[in-house]
Amino acid sequence: xxxxxxxxxxxxxxxxxxxxxxxxxxxxxxxxxxxxxxxxxxxxxxxxxxxxxxxxxxxxxxxxxxxxxxxxxxxxxxxxxxxxxxxxxxxxxxxxxxxxxxxxxxxxxxxxxxxxxxxxxxxxxxxxxxxxxxxxxxxxxxxxxxxxxxxxxxxxxxxxxxxxxxxxxxxxxxxxxxxxxxxxxxxxxxxxxxxxxxxxxxxxxxxxxxxxxxxxxxxxxxxxxxxxxxxxxxxxxxxxxxxxxxxxxxxxxxxxxxxxxxxxxxxxxxxxxxxxxxxxxxxxxxxxxxxxxxxxxxxxxxxxxxxxxxxxxxxxxxxxxxxx
Amino acid sequence: xxxxxxxxxxxxxxxxxxxxxxxxxxxxxxxxxxxxxxxxxxxxxxxxxxxxxxxxxxxxxxxxxxxxxxxxxxxxxxxxxxxxxxxxxxxxxxxxxxxxxxxxxxxxxxxxxxxxxxxxxxxxxxxxxxxxxxxxxxxxxxxxxxxxxxxxxxxxxxxxxxxxxxxxxxxxxxxxxxxxxxxxxxxxxxxxxxxxxxxxxxxxxxxxxxxxxxxxxxxxxxxxxxxxxxxxxxxxxxxxxxxxxxxxxxxxxxxxxxxxxxxxxxxxxxxxxxxxxxxxxxxxxxxxxxxxxxxxxxxxxxxxxxxxxxxxxxxxxxxxxxxxxxxxxxxxxxxxxxxxxxxxxxxxxxxxxxxxxxxxxxxxxx
Numbered sequence: 001x002x003x004x005x006x007x008x009x010x011x012x013x014x015x016x017x018x019x020x021x022x023x024x025x026x027x028x029x030x031x032x033x034x035x036x037x038x039x040x041x042x043x044x045x046x047x048x049x050x051x052x053x054x055x056x057x058x059x060x061x062x063x064x065x066x067x068x069x070x071x072x073x074x075x076x077x078x079x080x081x082x083x084x085x086x087x088x089x090x091x092x093x094x095x096x097x098x099x100x101x102x103x104x105x106x107x108x109x110x111x112x113x114x115x116x117x118x119x120x121x122x123x124x125x126x127x128x129x130x131x132x133x134x135x136x137x138x139x140x141x142x143x144x145x146x147x148x149x150x151x152x153x154x155x156x157x158x159x160x161x162x163x164x165x166x167x168x169x170x171x172x173x174x175x176x177x178x179x180x181x182x183x184x185x186x187x188x189x190x191x192x193x194x195x196x197x198x199x200x201x202x203x204x205x206x207x208x209x210x211x212x213x214x215x216x217x218x219x220x221x222x223x224x225x226x227x228x229x230x231x232x233x234x235x236x237x238x239x240x241x242x243x244x245x246x247x248x249x250x251x252x253x254x255x256x257x258x259x260x261x262x263x264x265x266x267x268x269x270x271x272x273x274x275x276x277x278x279x280x281x282x283x284x285x286x287x288x289x290x291x292x293x294x295x296x297x298x299x300x301x302x303x304x305x306x307x308x309x310x311x312x313x314x315x316x317x318x319x320x321x322x323x324x
Numbered sequence: 325x326x327x328x329x330x331x332x333x334x335x336x337x338x339x340x341x342x343x344x345x346x347x348x349x350x351x352x353x354x355x356x357x358x359x360x361x362x363x364x365x366x367x368x369x370x371x372x373x374x375x376x377x378x379x380x381x382x383x384x385x386x387x388x389x390x391x392x393x394x395x396x397x398x399x400x401x402x403x404x405x406x407x408x409x410x411x412x413x414x415x416x417x418x419x420x421x422x423x424x425x426x427x428x429x430x431x432x433x434x435x436x437x438x439x440x441x442x443x444x445x446x447x448x449x450x451x452x453x454x455x456x457x458x459x460x461x462x463x464x465x466x467x468x469x470x471x472x473x474x475x476x477x478x479x480x481x482x483x484x485x486x487x488x489x490x491x492x493x494x495x496x497x498x499x500x501x502x503x504x505x506x507x508x509x510x511x512x513x514x515x516x517x518x519x520x521x522x523x524x525x526x527x528x529x530x531x532x533x534x535x536x537x538x539x540x541x542x543x544x545x546x547x548x549x550x551x552x553x554x555x556x557x558x559x560x561x562x563x564x565x566x567x568x569x570x571x572x573x574x575x576x577x578x579x580x581x582x583x584x585x586x587x588x589x590x591x592x593x594x595x596x597x598x599x600x601x602x603x604x605x606x607x608x609x610x611x612x613x614x615x616x617x618x619x620x621x622x623x624x625x626x627x628x629x630x631x632x633x634x635x636x637x638x639x640x641x642x643x644x645x646x647x648x649x650x651x652x653x654x655x656x657x658x659x660x661x662x663x664x665x666x667x668x669x670x671x672x673x674x675x676x677x678x679x680x681x682x683x684x685x686x687x688x689x690x
Contacts, residue, residue, distance in 0.1 A: 039469070039473065079667070082672075083667065083671035083672050084671070087671070087672050087673075087674045087675050088674060089670070089671035089672055089673060089674060090408075090670060090671055090673075091671075092408050092410075092469050093408075093616070093620070093666060093667075093670035093671045094667060094670070094671035096410060096613065096616055096663075096666055096670075097663045097664070097666035097667035097670065097671060098663070098667075099613075099663070100613060100617075100659050100660070100662050100663030100666065101660060101663035101664065101667070102663075103656070103659055103663075104656040104657065104658075104659030104660035104661075104662075104663060105356070105656075105660055107654060107656040108356065108360065108652075108653070108654055108656045108657060108660065109359075109360065111651075111652060111654055111656075112360035112361070112652040112653075113360075115651075115652075118654075118656075239477055242473055242474075242477065245470070245473070246474065249470065287485055287489065289481040289482070289484050289485040290481075290485070292481050293477065293478050293481040293482070296474040296475075296477045296478050296481075297474075297478060299470070299474050300460070300466070300471055300474050300475070300478075303460070303464075303466035303467070303470060303471065304460045304464040304465075304466045304471075305464050305465065305466070306464075
């Protein structure tokens with residue numbers, strides 16, 4: 001049964017690697033379904049990672065860190081909202097600005113406060129989220145073949161933000177599909193004029209979406225700094241916000257397929273890490289870079305309509321002008 | 325597109341609005357400096373002295389300016405066609421690979437042939453890597469923004485692979501190519517000006533600076549004085565009207581993206597051929613993104629781009645000197661300033677136009 005164990009270990013690391021992607025992808029999904037294009041996911045995650053590490057170090061509590069991370073990310077999201085909704089600015093330009101702001105500010109402040117080249121001091125004990133062991137893990141591994149091992153290794157043993165992220169996925173799918181708020185929010189991304197005619201505030205709904213987007217990026221960034229690592233490192237998001245953007249496109253702006261895309265990209269990452277320097281018989285050394293480039297390549301190919309068809313929300317990226 | 329266009333005199337639109345937004349961005353930067361417990365006045369003095377206070381400082385400033393001229397022009401040309409090219413980093417990376425291959429493979433050629441060929445290789449590499457997203461948008465409908473973002477990452481992983489596995493210098497700890505032959509590099513400015521009796525300190529400033537100035541003039545002539553430039557501006561203003569006038573928007577999108585990529589390739593010419601004399605990982609160092617700020621601040625006009633590039637050159641060189649004296653103010657400050665300028669001069673353009681309109685017509689709410 002050794003191969004079951006190997007597969008379970010790879011799957012486990014795929015889940016861990018896909019959690020920040022999932023948070024950011026859900027964030028992007030909320031924003032874009034409401035018609036606000038957000039390429040600033042990366043920057044929001046980065047500032048959340050920094051703020052959460054700072055707060056967790058100062059207070060010794062991972063949960064305070066999570067609050068600070070979400071707060072910082074929501075602040076940046078509101079800047080994006082202010083530019084994109086209130087001033088009808090170019091949403092792409094605003095997103096680029098937010099990414100640069102976050103990349104610069106985190107390093108400057110981190111360096112000024114701790115003098116470690118932008119890193120925050122490493123977090124210990126309750127300042128990090130501990131791994132939670134779900135009940136019956138050991139028993140299941142003992143008595144249920146395959147599934148038990150998978151349960152004990154993959155499902156159990158993650159930190160609280162992981163389960164929170166999956167909870168957010170459930171909530172996102174439910175709210176978007178089944179509630180009045182979700183329906184209105186989707187409508188505002190497809191045909192804001194109709195929503196406006198119905199007497200519902202377009203700006204209000206879009207601000208709501210942008211704030212939710214910020215909170216989710218906050219969760220993802222906090223997970224990176226306070227759970228996966230023990231502190232903040234400069235540029236630690238390393239393009240995850242953009243892979244999440246790719247996942248949103250891949251999932252055709254839908255929550256469950258977004259989970260699939262994130263797990264797939266997480267799995268690719270896990271496999272790439274495992275194959276580093278390994279000689280595969282018949283192929284030779286696997287170029288790890290090729291695996292790393294796959295999510296980006298697949299997105300380009302998908303967007304170009306060579307596989308499937310992507311249908312973004314109709315009004316996405318367009319500022320809403322009442323008089324028109 | 326906007327609700328009520330705010331009418332401003334042309335000089336205010338082209339000059340005052342960017343100035344006010346840059347001033348506001350510098351105020352934000354000053355607040356950050358206060359936030360980390362330093363004096364903004366002292367920091368500004370140190371910065372200006374470092375950038376402009378000596379021949380060496382000015383040379384370094386102009387070397388950085390060269391990079392910003394190329395990346396700023398790249399973004400500006402795409403802007404004129406109504407496209408947003410965030411792929412400057414990737415296009416410059418591919419151009420760097422092309423330059424390195426040209427300099428290494430064509431080394432037997434004499435310098436007078438090799439140098440122009442290598443520069444052309446850079447332009448071709450950048451143009452190719454800009455053309456593909458343009459082609460995908462024109463014929464397959466995928467958005468240039470997303471494609472160029474993805475292309476940046478693909479270029480980065482490709483260059484890691486090539487430098488580590490294929491063209492890297494054997495036995496080197498760093499991912500880099502062997503150094504180019506002496507005749508394959510661009511002449512440093514201090515050597516170029518020595519016969520004229522000018523004694524400059526040895527700095528990275530090289531003849532690519534002259535190429536950048538030529539590019540400014542060429543882009544001006546292209547955009548404002550040529551048939552193609554007219555077509556590019558028409559497509560940017562209104563693709564439907566352009567199609568009605570017999571201009572093919574699809575063709576213009578592809579051409580504009582190729583030109584944009586070729587200009588981004590200038591970054592590789594300056595850095596790889598002019599300064600490092602070998603290909604290094606990540607030599608683009610974010611210049612491509614700051615180019616967006618340069619283009620927005622310069623309003624897409626070559627004169628504006630030149631001035632904005634100079635401002636960022638001053639900030640870069642001054643920032644480097646400043647971080648020697650004040651280790652807490654690292655060069656990342658320039659990234660923050662760039663971000664705020666992009667936000668103010670780009671995304672919050674409407675807000676600043678309203679502000680300027682209010683300044684010009686006091687008493688009357690606009």
